[in-house]
Amino acid sequence: MTTAAPLTTTPVSKSETKKLSAAATAKNRLTSPWASLAAVVIAVLWTIPTFGLLISSFRPEMAIKRTGWWTFFSDPEVTLDNYRAVFDDGGINLADFFLNSLVITIPSVVIPLCLASLAAYAFAWMNFPGKNVLFIAIFALQIVPLQVTLVPLLQLYVKAELNNTFWTLWLSHSTFALPLAIYLLHNFIKEVPASLIEAARIDGAGHVSIFFKVLLPLLTPALAAFGIFQFLWVWNDLLVSLTFAGSPEISPMTVQLSNLSGTRGTAWHLLSAGAFVSIVVPVTVFLLLQRYFVRGLLAGSVKG
Amino acid sequence: MFTTASTTSDKILQMFAAILLFAAAVGVILFAASRVSGKRDRAVAALYLLPTVLMLSVGLLYPGVRTIYQSFFDASLSNFIGVDNYTKIFTDAEQLVVLRNTAFWVLVTPFAATGIGLLYAILVDKARMESFAKALIFLPMSISFVAASVIWKFMYEYRPDQRNVEQIGLVNQVIVWLGGKPVQLLIESPLNTFLLIVVMIWIQAGFAMTVLSAAIKAIPDDIIEAARLDGVGPWGMFRFVTLPAIRPAVVVVLTTIAIGTLKVFDIVQTMTGGRFDTNVIANEFYSQSFRSNDKGLGSALAVVLFVLVIPIVVYNIRQLRRSEA
Incomplete structure (x- = not known):
């Protein structure tokens, strides 16, 4: 919520190589080889778990069950059977869940972005009574843990006969996203120079055309940052999906993977391949859009 | 439709x-x-x-x-029972384990993740391939907690200690290589709770590193130059220049991770389902509300979670105010 402080995008240090930062000085005196060694050790520790499962996902089922993945290097056996098995129609059918994840995620990103842009614009450039109180109230809603809302929400959905439909997830994810989205977009819109808005107004532009012609093009980085954060949040969510979308017709990959881990906890050939199918999308987003991604993630890290 | x-x-x-x-x-x-x-x-x-x-x-x-x-009603939400649900949360033996585990999580994760993140940010600062080195640590942040849990469950996998049976989990294999006997890592309590906490640290360290690294790079050069001219050593530089300068960022990171940890659900649900004494409030909330159908107790657990978040947020806001003043 209050991550605003460190959000200031890394001032690309005027890195004159002579001047070293405080940290670099501290590190240098730590006698550099040791510092490098420590960094490498941490990096290796952080990478090995993922690497081990990745290797395993390409090993034959029998090999995974009998020997550790590190024996792969002395006795390499590669197969795509595990990936075939998780997409197999009769078995886990991961393709269906992959589709569900997509169908759940896309509207859950688009809807709050539209609604929050409207609200953020109203807060930033309009005057109306109770503006500050309402803004603070919405801001404060960010700290409400999702858990507090789930039981009554489920009751509401059942009453509205929406239970077991995608609507439960679209509506819930959109609602939960609004406070953060409004806060972020508002901060961004506020930064737009008032003179720009004034000029448009003098030219006779109304609120609608100001929003579309002046603000929207400037807003793109903020929309991208929030959009990516929300995309990953929804794609990776387990709690909301498990609560509202327990039935396999609409549940996303996370639910299926979590179930699989509980019911067939030793089927590592399926678990490993399944995990990597679910990881592919967020990691691709990360690699392609790293800058926006980091910004969005930092800004939204207290959500939920 | x-x-x-x-x-x-x-x-x-x-x-x-x-x-x-x-x-x-x-x-x-x-x-x-x-x-x-x-x-x-x-x-x-x-x-x-x-x-x-x-x-x-x-x-x-x-x-x-x-x-x-x-939260003041019974399991079926039909009878008012006063504060009984809350009394149960704070007296029932099973619920006390839940509270104890949640305390472990919240006390260990923020400090460990922030410490590792800060250390790594300093170590790779201005190093060659800095952005690649950072991406390695940050990557776990982008995948789901469920996938992270599967990855680590495989690390912790246990095979009985028999002839002709090889370990397939790396942690147990390392134990065997060092001459020990394999351990049922996810069953031994309270060890298992700490092993689940490791997963959260693994995920959150990248977040801590990214924020703190940005804060370190924002320290003005002239402050560092002045300190160096005064002959401040490496430890002094860290203690009296770096740390005070990035203090607001450290507070934000600690409190953010603490709040996230308080609500941790996916890891416990996927790795143990809350069995073997690894339950935490957020998972117990889910089990009571939607599995055991004690909606009253479930609601009370959600309220407790909410109440626990508030002091952390207040502390965060206060610290930020102070640093802005």
Whole structure:
């Protein structure tokens, strides 16, 4: 919520190589080889778990069950059977869940972005009574843990006969996203120079055309940052999906993977391949859009 | 359109229908707003805020208040039972384990993740391939907690200590290589709780590193130069220059991770399902509300979670105010 402080995008240090930062000085005196060694050790520790499962996902089922993945290097056996098995129609059918994840995620990103842009614009450039109180109230809603809302929400959905439909997830994810989205977009819109808005107004532009012609093009980085954060949040969510979308017709990959881990906890050939199918999308987003991604993630890290 | 979609084409159609529906709503609002003549901000603002206020009231505010109310009722939500649910949370032996584990999580994770993140940020600062080195640590942040749990469950995998049986989990293999006997890592309590905490640290260290690294790079060069001219050593540089300068960022990181940890659900659910004494509040909330159908107790657990978040947030805001003053 209050991550605003460190959000200031890394001032690309005027890195004159002579001047070293405080940290670099501290590190240098730590006698550099040791510092490098420590960094490498941490990096290796952080990478090995993922690497081990990745290797395993390409090993034959029998090999995974009998020997550790590190024996792969002395006795390499590669197969795509595990990936075939998780997409197999009769078995886990991961393709269906992959589709569900997509169908759940896309509207859950688009809807709050539209609604929050409207609200953020109203807060930033309009005057109306109770503006500050309402803004603070919405801001404060960010700290409400999702858990507090789930039981009554489920009751509401059942009453509205929406239970077991995608609507439960679209509506819930959109609602939960609004406070953060409004806060972020508002901060961004506020930064737009008032003179720009004034000029448009003098030219006779109304609120609608100001929003579309002046603000929207400037807003793109903020929309991208929030959009990516929300995309990953929804794609990776387990709690909301498990609560509202327990039935396999609409549940996303996370639910299926979590179930699989509980019911067939030793089927590592399926678990490993399944995990990597679910990881592919967020990691691709990360690699392609790293800058926006980091910004969005930092800004939204207290959500939920 | 409002039913369960089961075929692929149904699902995709319903998805576009939902997007169109909301787009149309926004269109109607914009159209109405353009009709309202020139200066009357009030009416336009009301239109712009209508969907937001509606969704937040029905989807967050009402359920929140309702949960507090329901926390004073019994399992089926039909009889008022006063504070019995809360008494149970703080006295029942099983619930006390839940509270103890949650305390372990919240006390260990923020400090460990922040410490490792800070150390790594300093170590790779201005090093060659800095952004690659950072990406390695940051990557776990992008994957789901469920996938992270599967990855680590495989690390902790146990095979009985028999001839001809090889370990397939790396942790147990290392234990064997070092001459020990393999351990049922996810069953031994309280060891298992700490092994689950490792997963959270693994995920959050990248977040800590990214924020703190940005803060370190924002320290003005002249401060560092001045300190160096005064002959400040490496430890002094860290203690008296770096740390005070990045203190606000450290507070934000610690509190953010603490709040996230308090609500941790996916890891426990996926790795142990809360069995073997690894349960935490957020998982117990889920089990009570939706598995055991004790909605009263479940609601009370959610309220406890909410109440525990508040002091952390207040501390965060106070520290930020102080650093801005």
